[in-house]
Amino acid sequence: MLFDIVDVNSSPSLSDPWWKVFYDFSSLTHKIDSSLHNAMSQFWTTIAEMLIIGVLILLFYALIGLFLVYAERKVCAFMQNRLGPNRVGPFGIFQTIADLFKLLFKELIPIKNADSFLFNLAPFIVIIASFMAIAAIPFAKGLHAIDLNIGVLYVIAVSAMGVIGVLLAGWSSNNKYSLIGAMRSGAQIVSYELSVGLSIITIVILAGSMQLSEIVEAQRTGWFIFKGHIPAFIAFIVFLVSSTAETNRGPFDLAEAESELTAGYHTEYSGIKFAFFFLAEYINMFIVASIAATVFLGGWMPFNVGHWDGFNHVMDFVPPFVWYIGKTFFVIFIMMWFKWTFPRLRIDQLLTLEWKYLLPINLVNVLIMAFLVLMGWHF
Amino acid sequence: MEEKVKNITTDEQQEYVINMGPQHPSTHGVLRLVVSLKGEIVKSVQPHIGYIHRGIEKMCESITYPQIIHLTDRMDYLSAHINNEAVCLTVEKALEVEIPDRIKVIRTIMSELTRIQSHQLWWASFGMDLGGLTCFFYGLRDREKILDIFEETCGSRMIVSYNCPGGLMYDIHPNFQKRVKEFIKYFRKILPEYDQLLSGNVIFHERSKGIGKLTLEDAVSYGITGPSGRASGFSCDVRKHEPYSAYDKIKFKEILFTEGDTYHRYIARIDEMWESMNIIEQLIDNIPEGPYAVKMKPVIKLPEGEYYQRVETARGELGVFIISDGNKSPYRVKFRSPNFVNLSVLNHIAKGFKIADLVAIGGSLDLVIPDIDR
């Protein structure tokens, strides 16, 4: 079934301690699914489940967006010897909500001679692409909207579609800066997708599966970044670099390089349409960070060390969702760190980095990893 | 299908012309660059200026000499003190007034502080041009410290107007020496941080080395002075060649490089900050006692003749050319402003580079637009 929210394969075993059972969301989702089935027909169950998932993801999306904007402002403020937002609410935590209202109420400026259909469509394509990607991400055991058996491929495929929105936005604004920004962004994302894909494939070889839940499950004995020796670590670094580039964030933010192109592809956008681009950028960052966390850092798996049973028990006690969020924000923090310390690259350097360095490194890395797996040299 | 045919056009029409400015984040003011592009490659840059042309030279013809000082602040507002000094020196030279050492030393210290704060702001905005937004806050943070010193002594932070013909407006604040020494101590520790943040970065090296090369010959022919000219090996430091104020009494290096690319224009300014700190350290403990101003006539009238004074501002050589007909206001004043001349080379060195390089080159020339327009 397409809208099967239940991960059937892994039902909790009774021997596990109570908190492991408690933290397993598959029983909860099972229960909801069966009670809905009892109450109504198959058709309405599907509709109801779609609604529940949709509303939950929307809520999560909005919350994450709001929080990431706040986090970015605080992180950048601390890196720049500033305080950051500190007026609206304690420590300025309601600043982004105030910003949200500002963006909502701002005038949508119609652009003369713009292709208004595409101009209005573009932000939706960008945001829908990120919506679709977030559906496949496992937040905790049994807590994901769809568990495709090609989950990794799906996420890469869907997140790549956002670039179409960027290209459309740049072209339909009828603005030269926007067009240059869109061209840059197109060239950049199309190239860096390769590296993102290849670095994940390195881990897929190690995991032997493309299903995100299985990849996480395979890391029960150790995170892939530790399991896969040096190749996994190289893949992680390459993934960090290329995913930063794919999300158009500094130092790869050429598409919206404000000192060169004022704001690049979203120069002409205002109000809520601009907010869509803005939000999508942060959600894309969240998505790539959570893929990094899932594929390299063990997803919602706790941090366990060999035979330190006491330590491991304490770690197990922390809910998996917290682990997952913690790892994701760790990666996000690294990406913010990049942005606020490095100067921007130039377009030719950006492409050189990808085609002359990252891609060959990646290909060799895949080979080494395949060799390691064949020889059984990994942990 | 006919439209397709129409669309395939001649070489000339293929140029993609964009207007950078007058309101653009990288032009730092109301400078408009009409940039012809081919792809991302810059074919030509035509500066269009005059958006804040105030006619300072014309205004000077109807006001008195002490009043001119206050207009010069508004030219290169980052080198306000040095601009003031230039006019004062011209007037003093014309009247053949002997200036006591105390005034000379204080002027020199203030000039060098001005130079440091100007370079700090340049570093801040240059980092921002290259996309390193953190630089901006680092640079401004340290600049505040100098502005605080200015505020205490001059009563004003940026548009200081501290010089007047015959000396200074007021004596230095009692805390002045202490605070300057504190600043030097602080900034000697902080300046390596600038290197860590920007000059040591690989991306920065890639972005700036070999970009916008200016040969020595072109630098001289275009008259590029200041750190930009010295990065090309053009020995043009007025402080060395025609020492004024206290510069003949102190030891300092003229920062010279030969490469003349964006990177060396950058390094030249960083090194100049070190050198300025050396100059201040030589002088700050040895400010002689004496009056802070010479008694001048209430109405200053320059004898008939032509007077030319060159000084070294943070951006290059500022020339003040006064033609006097013996009245209390000058007959003609010409300011040879360094930015105006430095701007003229932009097309020459930015050609053939990418649009991102144009921003870097423009940043490395350190243009201040009000000084271009006057």
Added chain:
Amino acid sequence: MDKIQLGEFIKSINPDLEIKEGKQYIEVSIPPSKLYILAKELREKEETQFDFLFCLSGVDYGQDLGVVYHLRSTKFDHVVVLKTRTTDRDHPQLDSVADIWKTADFHEREVFDLLGIKFTNHPDLRRLFLDSSWGFPLRKDYVDDINIVTK
């Protein structure tokens, strides 16, 4: 070369010139027709090598319009001031030196903009600061009741 030697040297190039020893620099007054030739010679002669035109100012002398060139040699560090003036106020024309010193390009445009002196052979003589609806504000007979507050 010091000021006196420099004056004598320039005299040897062209004996008709009026050479005055100013307070700071040696000043050479030259008719517009001979300006370009002398400038080129000063730039190229081994003994002078005035390769740095550090200031070019247009001046309205009342009757005449003139231009003052401040030249310096980066090798010998000596300075000479060339002065030229034209009596034709309606159609003032001078030779451009933009091909000798590239910095003259912008300076001459500025002079053209503010004083209305045309420079022949200038590569790109357009107005620089102002648009074409303005007069030439640095001229002494320029009247503008709205924009300029006179004493």
Added chain:
Amino acid sequence: MASNQIMFILFAAMIIVFSVLTVTSRKILRAAVYLLFVLVSTSGLYFMLNYQFLAAVQLTLYAGGIVVLIIFSILLTSHISQKFESSGWKKNVFSAIAAITGAILSIITILDYKFSATTEAAKEVDMRLIGKSLLSVDYDGYVLPFEVISVLLLATMVAAIVIAKKSGPAKTQSPTLNQE
């Protein structure tokens, strides 16, 4: 009606509507965007059939790859004010004939084929199986087509590089913007 049928009708309607829009739109970039919708809806159909691998490949290659390339080349060559001229009636008639002939041919083929009904549930595609059959040299192995395609792609890339490197006359270059 089951939810599956509703979804199918939705996707089918989207495919038909956007296909028609793709060929009738007078603005080239809009046509490309409609094509994108067609391809995405098609991948939706694959998802319904549980052919997840095919669906993801459809999204990556067609929606993410080919449409991006098409849009990219449109960006390079065309201007926003550009519109297709409406074609003459002769062209219309001939294309209508061609389209109807094609449609009849495919309908005949589909009707000819004996679809055998099955009660088995749709099988989950095993990724390992796909991977193995892609590289297998057995009777139904795909290694030969795989290799042939890779050689073809290599040749295409070499040709593209040769064309890009050759600095042809100015006429062949695009008027708006050249990525170097």
